[in-house]
Amino acid sequence: MNTPPGPARLDLTTCARLLDVRRYSLKRLAKRGLFADPAGTEQGRPFWHETTVLAWAAAKVPQLADRIPLLHWPDATEPAPYLGAVRLKNAVAVGWRPEPGPLWTIWTAPGHPGWRHRTQALAELPGAAAFAVVSGQFGGDGPSLQTYTAADLDNNSGGLRWSKLSQIIGQPVPYWPYMLRIPELLEAWRPGAPAVLAAAIPDLDTTPLLRLAACLDDDSPAQRVLVHQARIFQHVSTSYAEQDLKILAEILNADYNTPETTVVAATPMPVPAVGRDDLDEALRRAGWLDVLARTDTLAVRCVEEVMKWDGGNPFPYSQLEDIDPGKGPHAAEWAQRLLPHPAPRTAAFRVLDPDDSAAEALIDPATDAPVIRTEDGKLQAAVPQRLPATSPLTELVLDDPIWVRVADGTLYLAPLHSYYGLSWGYGGTGPGSLALLIDRLLTDVNCLPADGANGAAPGLEELTETDWPKGTVLTRAQLEAARDGRPYTTGDDAGDDIGDES
Incomplete structure (x- = not known):
């Protein structure tokens, strides 16, 4: 059996290098018995372990605290003085002054989990020796921490348990749930204060x-x-x-x-x-x-x-479709009925054009859905989730995008759910959603959009998984036949029965 190697053995030279001090200073302290006790001797010379040296420095030499990871700071013998709270960019710092030096816990604001303003914190918290950034996650004994020394803000010294943080400051650490990291709450808190009841910060x-x-x-x-x-x-x-x-x-x-x-500092209303x-x-x-x-x-x-x-x-509409009026008769037919939208633009256009930069705003008079014309002359439309039709479905057009026509002749973009898309020609979510939409449209042309990929009749699922040529028009009779599991024929070749298992 192989014995794992023990901790590295440091001589005075490597100890001095570890602490970034002169070897002569450590040698003088060692001779006077004021340096860390050696871990042992090797060939008549003393050696030390890194953890012992760092713990000694944190406890005995306050001027070295800003380069000693918090993991090696000593446990407090009494509660450390409270320093209060300071607002930082996207965070609040809450601090104590244990024996080694000022220690600040950093509570990042919701929406800013990857806090990157450590240099600014050092400037606004003069004299700080170390920082413990409290994440929104949890470790084995409490909230997870990322720790930094003031002398090395680029490297997370890590490894600090929540319980060790409590031991360093000699008292329970206050905790604010992530959505209750409200600057005013952190600023008002004092050791021994009861938890306050507060409204959580909404995500939006x-x-x-x-x-x-x-x-x-x-x-x-x-x-x-x-x-x-x-x-x-x-x-x-x-x-x-x-x-x-x-x-x-x-x-x-x-x-x-x-x-x-x-100690819990705040609970949500x-x-x-x-x-x-x-x-x-x-x-x-x-x-x-x-x-x-x-x-x-x-x-x-x-x-x-x-x-x-x-x-x-x-x-009523949230997904978008890009439409080229020059590609296909259905796109051209739909584009012809669009009308200019008078200024000012309505809030609906933010769905299409968040920057309000599109050159031309249009409206589809059949649905009142907004449309914009892009610089290249193509159109982008907000797709209704429901059709406002008053007559039943008569045909479905498999194109890019997919179209629906009703009995009064009106052509619509196939309704879309805000999440699920529609497609055909393979076994997957898109064809499954299209099959579900067809199933619903055949029953009620004003139906809800497909909000899933399962639940359609098997015949419709088979139909939408078929690799139809782009531009294929499927009539209501064909769609009903597929739904009912009966044979149906394509519009291009009425002599070919599809779906006939005989």
Whole structure:
């Protein structure tokens, strides 16, 4: 059996190099018995181990603390003085002064997990010896930490357990859930203070939604969808904070840990549980149509925030299609009916043109969906999630994009869910979603879009997995036959039965 090598043996020269001090100084201290005790002797000469030397330096030589990793700092014999809180860029620093020197815990703001402003922290926290950046994740005994010395801000010295941080400052470390890292809360905290009850920071900005809601008639569809969406934002962030506290409690209450290392500084205000389907679908549609039709800056900001949240899933249209009117008769037919959109542009155009830079704004009069013309003359359209048709489906056109025609002759872009796309010619999610959409359109032309890739009749799934030539037109009769498992024929070759297993 191979015996693993022991720790490296350092002589006085390597000890001096480790601490970045002169060898003569260490030799003088060693002669006086003031240096770290040797780990042993080798050929009559003393040697030391790195951990012993670093622990000695952190405990005995305060001027070296800014180059000694926190892992080697000594445990406090009494609570370290509290230094308060200081706001930094995208973070708040909370500090103590243990014996080796000022130590600051850095609490990054939500949305800024990869904190990169250590140089700025050093400038705004003069005299700091070390930093412990508290991540949003957890380790074996508490929140995960990234630690840095003031003399080496580029390298995470790592390895520090939450319990060791508590031992260094001689008291429990305050903990703020990630979504409760609110600067005012951290600044107001003092050792021994009870946990405060506070509203979690929403992932996205609820301010424009609530401000616009305050400007609208009470209980109007637009007001209701705005308040509802703001509550969704708030509820999700509150759930994140509650989950953080649940994980922390499970860690601290484990048999191998001690809860005394941590004090919870803030807990989230409860928010009623809320879901997208709590509002009637017709009300949601009407409310967002009202918001999207507005031209004020608050409505624009509301659209931007909801797009960040889930791609605009609540909107009547959220996915985009690029359309070249010069390629294919159906694209040309659809493009011919577009009308110029008068200035100012509505908030709906933020779905298509976040920078408001498109040269020409258009509208599809059949759906009221926005369209823009790009610099190369091509069109980009917002695709409705539901068709406003009043007559049934008559044909489906497999093209780029996919088209739907109804009995009154109107041609529409095939409706799209905010997440699922449509395609054909292989076994996968796109064809599965197309089969589901066809199944629904045959039953109700005003149906919801395909919100999954499963659930269609097997015959329709077989049809959409077939590699049809681009431009293939499938009639209602053919689609119904496929759905029912009956033979059907292509429009180009009525003599070929497809789907006949005989």
